[in-house]
Amino acid sequence: MSIQPMDLSERQHPQDAPQPRPASVLMKPARLSVMQASRLSTTRLLMAKAIRGRWKFTCLDWDIDERSSGTALYRIDTGEMAFDFIVHSFEPAKEGRNGRIIGGVWDMMAALVEGPVSAEDVRTTGKEIKKLYAGRATPGTLVWARSNRSSRVFEHTVDALAHGRQPDIGTLAEVCYLMRNTGLDGNGTFGTRSFRALEPNHPLRRPLDAQMLSAYMMRVFSIDLVNHLARCRNVNAAKLAPEIQRFLGVGNGSALGLVLFVNNHPHLVHHWIASREKAIVAAERLPVGRGDARLAHLLALLDRAITFRAQDRMDYERFAASRDIASELQKIRHAVQALYSTGLVNGVARRFPLYALAQSFEETIHEEAVETFLGLLTELTPELCDQLAEQLGVDEEFTTEPQMTVGHLRNLLHDQYGWSFEIDIDSPAASKYVWYKSATAEEPRRGPKEEAGDVHNLALDLPRLVRELDEALAVLPPEMTTARFLLERPALRFIVSRVQTLDGLAYHSPQMNMMGEDLIPCDITRFINIGIHGIDKTRDYQQRALRGVMYQGAPTVEDIASGTHTDWFHPEEPQA
Numbered sequence: 001m002s003i004q005p006m007d008l009s010e011r012q013h014p015q016d017a018p019q020p021r022p023a024s025v026l027m028k029p030a031r032l033s034v035m036q037a038s039r040l041s042t043t044r045l046l047m048a049k050a051i052r053g054r055w056k057f058t059c060l061d062w063d064i065d066e067r068s069s070g071t072a073l074y075r076i077d078t079g080e081m082a083f084d085f086i087v088h089s090f091e092p093a094k095e096g097r098n099g100r101i102i103g104g105v106w107d108m109m110a111a112l113v114e115g116p117v118s119a120e121d122v123r124t125t126g127k128e129i130k131k132l133y134a135g136r137a138t139p140g141t142l143v144w145a146r147s148n149r150s151s152r153v154f155e156h157t158v159d160a161l162a163h164g165r166q167p168d169i170g171t172l173a174e175v176c177y178l179m180r181n182t183g184l185d186g187n188g189t190f191g192t193r194s195f196r197a198l199e200p201n202h203p204l205r206r207p208l209d210a211q212m213l214s215a216y217m218m219r220v221f222s223i224d225l226v227n228h229l230a231r232c233r234n235v236n237a238a239k240l241a242p243e244i245q246r247f248l249g250v251g252n253g254s255a256l257g258l259v260l261f262v263n264n265h266p267h268l269v270h271h272w273i274a275s276r277e278k279a280i281v282a283a284e285r286l287p288v289g290r291g292d293a294r295l296a297h298l299l300a301l302l303d304r305a306i307t308f309r310a311q312d313r314m315d316y317e318r319f320a321a322s323r324d325i326a327s328e329l330q331k332i333r334h335a336v337q338a339l340y341s342t343g344l345v346n347g348v349a350r351r352f353p354l355y356a357l358a359q360s361f362e363e364t365i366h367e368e369a370v371e372t373f374l375g376l377l378t379e380l381t382p383e384l385c386d387q388l389a390e391q392l393g394v395d396e397e398f399t400t401e402p403q404m405t406v407g408h409l410r411n412l413l414h415d416q417y418g419w420s421f422e423i424d425i426d427s428p429a430a431s432k433y434v435w436y437k438s439a440t441a442e443e444p445r446r447g448p449k450e451e452a453g454d455v456h457n458l459a460l461d462l463p464r465l466v467r468e469l470d471e472a473l474a475v476l477p478p479e480m481t482t483a484r485f486l487l488e489r490p491a492l493r494f495i496v497s498r499v500q501t502l503d504g505l506a507y508h509s510p511q512m513n514m515m516g517e518d519l520i521p522c523d524i525t526r527f528i529n530i531g532i533h534g535i536d537k538t539r540d541y542q543q544r545a546l547r548g549v550m551y552q553g554a555p556t557v558e559d560i561a562s563g564t565h566t567d568w569f570h571p572e573e574p575q576a
Contacts (some may be wrong), residue, residue, distance in 0.1 A: 018284035018355040020277035023506045024419070032510060032531070033319070033523035034368040037569065038375040039385040040276050040392075041534030043550055044569065046212040048386070049203075050560050053079050057220060057557035060084075066232035067091040068107070068225065071122060074217060075115060078203040083142075084115035085217045088126045089225065092149060106146045106182060108221065112214045114140035114193075128190075133442075136191040142210040144190055146183040147218045150175050150251060154226065161230035161238045169576050172248060173313050176537065176549045178222035180251025184211040195393075207268055207392055208533070215550050219250045220557060242556055243574040246565070249552035252535055255545040256444040258525045259514070260435070263460035266498075266508035267396045272532055273507035275388040276375075282384050283377035284355035290343035294380050299340060301376045301570075302333045308536075308570035316539045318522065320368050328369035332361055398497040406485055407478025412499055413470050419511040420463035421470075429517040435459035446521060446544070459514040465495040522546055534569070 025031060037044065056077040064070035074085040087110045095105065111125045121138050128135035129144055137144060149155075153167075153175045160167040188194040195207065204210045223245050230237035262269055288295050306329045312322035339345060339353055350356040354377065361370045378385055414421070424430045436455035438445045444458060469492055476485065482500070486493050502508045512519050522540040529535040529546055538548035553571030555564070 016351070018281040018352055020274070020281055020506075023511070026273060026277075027507060027509065027511045029510050029512050029519060029523040031367065032527035033520075034371050035273075035276075035527050035531035036368065036371040036375040037530055037534040037536070038276055038279065039378040039382065040272065040279060040389060041530075042206075042208045042212050042532060043215075043534035043554070045206065045389050046209055046216070047551075047554055047560075047568065048566070049209075050078075051555065051563055051566055054561055054563045055079070056561050059224065062224075062228070064089050064225070064228060066229065068229065071126065072221065072224070073117070073122065074220065076213065076217075080201070081203050082115040083204075083213070084113050084117045085214070085221075086111045086113060086117060086122050086125050087221055088129065089221075107148045108146065108179065108218070110145045110147075110214070110217065110221070111137065111141050112143040112145065112186075112210060112217070113138065114142065132190070141192045142204065143184055143186040143192060143214040145181070145185075145214040145218060147179045147181050147222075147250070149179050149222075150177055154178050154222075157226045157240065158229045158233070161226060161240060162233040164234070164236065164238050166238060166241050166244060169244075169247075169573055172244070173311065173573055175251070176247070176552050177219075177249050177251040178226060179218055180253065181215055181218060181550065182253065184214055186210050186214075205393060206389060212533075215250050215252075216554065219248070219551055219554070222250070223248070241574070242558070245556050246553055246559075246568070247571055247574050249536070249549040249554065252529070252533075252548050252550050253545060254525050254529055254548075256435070256446060256521055256525070258528045259521050260444055260458060260460075262510060262524055262528065265396060266502055267394045267505070268392070270502070270505040270508040271392055271394055274505075275385075275392065276378065276531075277507075278388060279378040279381050279385050280374050283380045284352055284358060286354060286380060288339070288353055291340065295336060295340040298376060298380065299333065299336055301379060301567075302329060302336060302373075304570040304572070305329055305372055305376065306333065307572050311573050312537060314537045314539050318520065318540045318543055319526070319538075320366060322537075325366065325369050325372065328366045329372060331365060332357075332369060332373050335360070398494075398501045400482065400486070400493065400497045401500045402481060402483035402486075404482045404500060405478060406473050406476045406480040406482065409482060409485075409496065409499065410470060410473045410478070412503055413466055413473075416503070417462075417466045417499070420466040423463050423511070423513050424516070425463050425467070425513060430513055431515045432517045433515050433519075435514060460509075461513075461515060462509060463513055464515075466499075468492070469495050469499070536569075 058075045059072060060075050061073040064072060068089050069091045070089055072087040076083045076085065087108060089108050092107050093105050109129045111129060113121065124138050128137065153172055156171050157167040157178060186192045198205050204213060223240055227239050286294060306326050309322040309326035309329065335357055339357065345353050345356040346360065358374065361373060432448060433446050434449050434452045434455060435444060435446050435458040436452055437458060472489055472492060482496060486496060510524060520543050522543050525546050526538055529538050529548055535548040535550050536552050538546045540546055553568045555568050559565035
C-alpha cells in the first residue's frame with residue numbers, strides 16, 4: 001500500500017503549544033483506523049496492574065488426557081481477591097468447528113469466576129457453557145470464553161517439543177499464536193456479573209479487565225497444553241522456552257459487532273480517546289533537551305517498534321504494510337536522535353520539542369507511523385496514564401434534561417454535530433446498506449437494503465437522526481422546553497437524550513454515515529482492536545472482519561509473579 005502523508009486541512013489548534021486534537025480530525029473513520037496502541041490500551045493496562053501487584057497464577061488441577069480432553073483449574077491471586085479460571089478442553093474435531101457463535105465445537109471453553117470455586121461449580125460450568133445461549137453462568141462468573149487452535153502452529157509446536165527441540169521461529173512468526181480467541185462474553189451475557197455491579201474496589205473494575213484477563217489465560221492454557229501433549233508423546237520432551245512463550249500471543253478475530261459496540265458505548269469511547277490525548281499532550285509538554293534520559297527511552301521504544309514492524313510477516317490488504325511503516329518510523333527515529341544529540345528540532349530551539357517534532361511529522365510521515373510515535377509518547381508519562389486508567393469506568397446511562405429549551409438544544413446540534421449537516425445522506429449510495437442480525441449466524445450483518453428485506457435496522461443513523469431533530473426544532477419557539485417538545489414528538493426521545501447526555505464530550509461518536517457505501521466497517525473495528533484493546537498485526541478480511549494477535553511479547557506468569565518484564569510490547573523474534 002502506498003504511503004500518503006496525513007491531511008492537515010482540519011488541524012485547528014495553535015502550533016505553539018500542545019493541545020488535544022479536535023474531533024473533526026480524530027473522529028473520521030479512516031483516522032480512527034490508524035490510531036495505535038498506547039499505555040492506556042486495555043491489554044497493557046491489565047499487564048501493568050498484574051506486574052505491579054505481582055499476581056500469582058497457579059494451576060490447581062490438571063485432568064486432561066493425551067487427546068486434549070478433560071478439565072483444568074487455574075487460580076489467579078491478585079493479593080486482594082482470588083479468581084478461578086475453569087477450563088474444559090476438547091479433542092479437536094473438524095465438524096462444526098468454525099469459531100463463530102453458532103459453532104457447536106471449540107477446542108477450549110472456559111469461565112473466569114470469582115473464587116474459590118467448588119467441584120460442583122466446575123461441573124455446572126462445564127454443562128452450562130456448552131449450551132451457550134441456552135446456558136446460564138454460575139454465581140460470580142465474570143466471563144465465558146472460547147478458543148480454537150491454530151491449525152498450522154499448534155501441531156508443529158507439539159511435534160517439535162516431543163522431539164526434544166524448540167519449534168521453528170519462522171513457522172511461529174507466520175501466525176504468532178497457539179490458540180485464537182473466538183469469544184469473550186461478559187457484562188451480563190449468559191448470566192455473568194454485570195460490569196456496573198462490580199464493587200468499587202474490585203480488582204477487575206476497569207472496563208474490559210475481566211475479558212482481557214480471560215484472553216491472557218487462554219495464552220497460559222495454550223502453553224501448558226502444548227507442553228502436556230508433548231510429554232504424552234515423549235516423557236523426555238522439551239518444554240517451550242520462556243522467550244518463545246513470550247513471543248506467542250493469542251489470536252483474535254473481530255467483525256461488525258464492534259462497530260455497534262462503538263455506537264452503544266459513546267462515553268467509553270470518548271473517555272478513552274480523551275485520556276489518550278491528555279497523556280500525549282502531557283508528554284509533548286515535557287521539557288526534554290540534549291542527552292535527556294526520556295529521549296533515550298523513547299529512542300529505545302522506537303527501535304523496538306521498527307524491528308517489530310520490519311519482522312512482521314503478515315499480509316495486509318486495506319492497511320499499510322508493516323515494512324512501509326517501519327521505514328516511516330526510521331525517519332521519526334532520525335529526528336528524535338537529532339533532538340537527543342543537539343537539543344534542537346530541525347536546527348531550531350523549541351519550547352515544546354516533542355510537540356514540534358509531532359507537528360513536523362504530520363506534514364511528511366504516514367499517519368499510522370505518527371500515531372505509533374504518539375502512542376509511544378504515553379510511555380513517558382506513566383504516572384498520569386495510571387491515574388487516567390482509573391477514570392475510564394464511567395456511567396453510560398442516557399438521561400433527558402426536560403427544562404432545556406428548544407433553542408439551546410438546537411444550538412447543541414449545530415455546534416457539536418456540524419458534520420451531520422455536511423455529510424451526504426441523500427444520494428442512493430448514501431443509503432445503500434442496512435445493518436441487521438443474521439437469523440442463522442446470530443451475528444450482525446451489513447447488506448444492501450434490497451437484499452436484506454424487511455429487517456430491524458441495528459445501525460445508529462446519527463446524521464439522519466440529527467437532521468430530523470433539527471427540522472422538528474426549527475419550526476418551534478426557541479423558548480419551548482424539551483419536555484413540551486417530547487410530549488408532541490416522543491419518537492425523538494432517543495436522539496434528544498443522546499445529544500443532551502453527551503453534551504461537552506468531544507470524542508463520543510465517529511463522524512460516519514453507517515448506511516453509506518463509502519463506510520469501510522473494518523476502520524471502526526480496527527480502532528477498537530488496536531487503539532483500545534492493544535492488539536497487534538491487525539489485517540482485514542474483505543474489509544469487514546479483522547484478524548490480529550493479543551499479548552504478543554507479554555510476560556509469562558513467572559515474570560508477572562516476580563514483577564519483571566514490564567516493557568513487553570513490540571517483541572523481537574527470538575533467536576533460532
